[in-house]
Amino acid sequence: MSGERYNPREMEPRWQKVWDENQSFVSRNDDPREPYYVLEMFPYPSGRIHMGHVRNYAMGDVVARYQRARGKNVLHPMGWDAFGLPAENAAIERKTHPGTWTRQNIAAMKAQLKSMGLAIDWTREIATCEPEYYQHQQSMFIDMMEAGLVTRKQSKVNWDPVDMTVLANEQVVDGRGWRSGAVVEQRELTQWFFKISDMAEELLAGLDGLTEWPEKVRVMQRNWIGKSQGLAFDFGVNGAPQGFERLPVYTTRPDTMRGPTFAAIAADHPLAKALAEGNAEIAAFNKLCQQTGTSAEALETAEKLGFDTGLKVTHPADPNWELPLFIANFVLMDYGTGAIIGCPAHDQRDLDFARKYGLPVIDVYKPLDSDEGVADEAYSPPKTQTVRYVQWFGETGAELTVQEAMDQTLALFEANGWGRAQTQYRLRDWGVSRQRYWGCPIPVIHCEVCGTIPVPKKDLPVVLPEDVSFDKPGNALDHHPTWKRINCPQCGGAARRETDTMDTFVDSSWYYTRFTAPDAATPTIPDVANRWLPVDQYIGGVEHAILHLLYSRYFTRAMKATGHVSHEEPFKGLFTQGMVTHETYKAPTGEWVAPADILIETTGDTRTARHIQSGQPITIGSIEKMSKSKKNVVDPDEIVATYGADTARWFMLSDSPPERDVQWTEAGVEGASRFQQRVWRLVGETAELLKQGDGASGTDDAEALAVRKAVHRAVHNVGADIEGLRFNRAVAQIYELTNTLVRAAGLVSAAPAQRLAALAEGVERLIQLIAPMMPHLAETCWEALGKSGLVADAPWPAVDAALLVDDTVTMPIQVNGKRRGEITVSKGMEAKAVEALVLSMDEIARMLDGKSPKKIVIVPDRIVNVVV
C-alpha cells in the first residue's frame, strides 16, 4: 500500500457508499443529544452546480461534521428552490414541461452534490415544486388570511414586459427586472400582499438581537426598513375638488416650517388624478411624469418638472399664509403621503425646483460664521450641527443644533394642534402575486356572490395542472381551458380559481422549518420545529441580505402568529460567504475564452497565454466572478473527476478568508492536490513504522514532547478556528502540523519508541482534523492506520491542557521599541527577575553603551522594552 499514490477517483465513491449504507448523516428528531442545525441556502435547480455551490456547501459541511464530532445531534439537510421562471423559459424553448425540466435538473445536481461527499441527511430532501411541500404553504396562506396578515389591494406594480410578470420592489434593480434586465413599466393590478409593513418596527427591533449576523447585513436591513421620525400635518386646500379640502403631508424637517415657498404632490396622487379629470393639460402632464424612467441614470439626469395647479394651500400654523400647489415629477406616491412641503433653502431638490419656477427662497437658518443666504446650493448640515435660526417658530437668532430646533418645533406643533409626530417606514407591503404558472397556486376562489374566499383546507392542495401549454405569452395557468372553473365552496355557484401563483420567495421563507419534519401532515410539528430552530448556522451569499433574509424573518413571525412555531427569528447565526472568481481571457478578436481552452506559460515573473488549438495569443484580463458570459467558469464535475472532491473542498477552504472572494487558480488546486498526497505518504510511512516498532509509551524525550505539544495545540486551534468559521486559518494550522509530523517521521527510526508513539498519535489527530474538510481522504487514512470504525463517527479529540502551555517562553527584547534580541525564561517569571537577567546580558549592555536605562517595561511572558 505504501508508496502508491492516493486515488480519490477510487476511494471517494467507496466512502460515499459506506456513509450511505450506514446512514451516517441521518438525524433523528428523538435523539436526546443537544441539537445543532446547520444549513446552506438551498439551490435553485438550474441544472448544474457551480463553484459557488462547492464553496458554500464545503463550508457548511465542515461545520456539520465538526459539530457531529463534538457530540451534537446535527441536522444538515438539502432541498431545492424549485419553482421559478427559468423552468417556464426552458419549457418554452425546449417544448417540455417545467416540472420535467426541473426534476431532471434536481436529479443531475443531486448526483453532483453526492459526489462531493457532503454529510447531508438526504432522507429529509424537499423540493418546493412538489404538492407535498406547497400544500402546506397554501394551508399557511389561509391561516394568514384568517389572522389578518394578508390583504388584496389595487396597486401600482412593477411590470416586467419581457418575463410578463409582476416584480416585487426588491426584484427591480436600477429600474430593470432582476432576471430579464428589461426596463420595468408601471401597471395597476389587484394583487395579494403580505402585510409586512405592519411588522416594520418588530423586524427593525429584532435586528439588535441578531448578534451572530454580519453587521453589514443588519445595516442593509435597517436601511431597507427605513424608519424615520417627523411631523405629519394637513394643508388646507383652497378651491379643492370635493373631498380634497385637506392634504396630508409628512416631513422629517419640522424646523424648516417657516421656510416653505410651495407644496407639491405626486403625479399619481389622488388629487392630481381628480384634477386631471377636468383638465387635459394636467392629464397630459401626469402621463408625462409616469413615462420618466426609474433607472438611476434617468433619475440623475431627469429635470425637475412641475405643473402649477393654480390651487393654493394654507400653512397649518397660519391659515392666512398661502403657498402654490404644484404637481411635480420628483414626488413619490409610495412614500409618506405623496405630498411634500417645499423648502428650497435647505433641500437641494426643492431648490432646483424653486429656481426653475421662479419661487422665492427663504433662509430658515444660516451657518454661525456667515450671513450669506443660499444661492445655488441648499444648506443642509448634519443634524448635530449648531446653526443660527433666523426664520423659524422659535426666538430669532437663536443658536442651536438642527436636532434641537426640530424637537422644539415638533413639540410646538403638537401643543397647538397644528400637526403631530409620526414615525414613517420605507418598507412596503410584500406583493406576492405572480402571473405565472410555475409557482405555488394561491388557494383562493373568486365567487360573484360570496366574494373572494379561501379554498377550504379539506380541498387542499390546489395542485398545478399538468396539461398546460406555453404557446401564448403570459400566465399559462390563466390560459388553461378548464382549471380555473370551480364551484363556490360556500354557495355552490359557478366561481373561478385565483390564477396568480406565489412569489418564490414565499417558498424559501420557511423551507428550513419544513426540514425539521418533512413528512408531517401539517406544515410543522411545533414541538419538533421548536427543538431544532432557530437554525444555528446559516450560510449563503450576501446577495440575499435583504430579500430572502427579511422575508424569512417576517414569515417566521407570521408562522408564530398562526401557531406553527414559537420562535421569531429563523437564523441565529448567519454567515455570508464571498464569491468564487477567476481570471478572464480574451482572444485578439475580443471574444472571451474559457480557461480550459488556453495554455499559460510562466517565465520568471511574466505569464503569457495562448490558445491551445489556434496558438493565437490570449490577453489575460481582470479577475471576475465566475460567469457564463465571461466564460471564466470552471466546472466542478471536471475538477472532481481530475482531482477528487476532497481537493476541491480543501482548496475552497484554504487561503482566502471565507467572507471574502476567493480566486480559483489551477496552481492552487494543484497545491491542494499535492497536500492530499503528502498526507497520504505520511500515513503510509507511519503505518510502516508502526509495523516495525511497537510505539510503546514511556517518558517522552524532548523531540517526542515537542511533537505532542504541536499536536495538541493544533487540535485546540483548529477547533476554535472552525467554530469561528475561520477555515483558512484552520487550514494553515493543519499545514503546520503536517510539516511538523513529516519532519518527526524522519526522526523516528533512529529513536526511542516514545517518538513513534508521539508520531502515531499525531498522525491520528491530523486525520481527525482533516476529516471535516477532506472526509474521503480521512476515512482512507483512518483505515490504513488500522483504526476501527469510521473517522466520521469518531469524537473530536480531547486536548490535554497541560500540553498547551510551555514551561519556558522566549521574550523579545526591545530597545526603544526596536527588537534587539531575545531571552528565554521560565514561564511566569516575575518582571524583576526578568529585568535582572536582561540587564546582565552582554548584548544589551553593548546596546546601552554605558547609559543607564530610563525605564524598563516588562510584560510578563510577552515582551521586554528597554527605554534609554
Place this chain on the structure above:
RNA sequence: GCGGGCGUGGUGGAAUGGUAGACACACCGGACUUAAAAUCCGGAGGGGGUAUCCCCGUGCGGGUUCGAGUCCCGCCGCCCGCACCA
C-alpha cells in the same frame, strides 16, 4: 448624496496594542534521476556589509503610547449596498 467595508512581499493572505509577513501559491538553488515528472532539503520584504550586524518598510500626513498594521484625527484610492424616501 447616505451607509458599510477594505488598503500588508511577486500573489492569496497571517498577526488578543507586544518579534510584521504564519501558512500557501509562484520563484530561485541543491539532492535524487540517463533525463523529466514526482519527492526531499534549503533560500527569499527592500537596501547595505565577507560574518556577527545596520538602515528602511503594513496607501499618505499627523497624534496617543515604553511600544501602532492594529487605537484617534485629517487625506487619498478601491470595493459593496441604498438612493428624487421629503
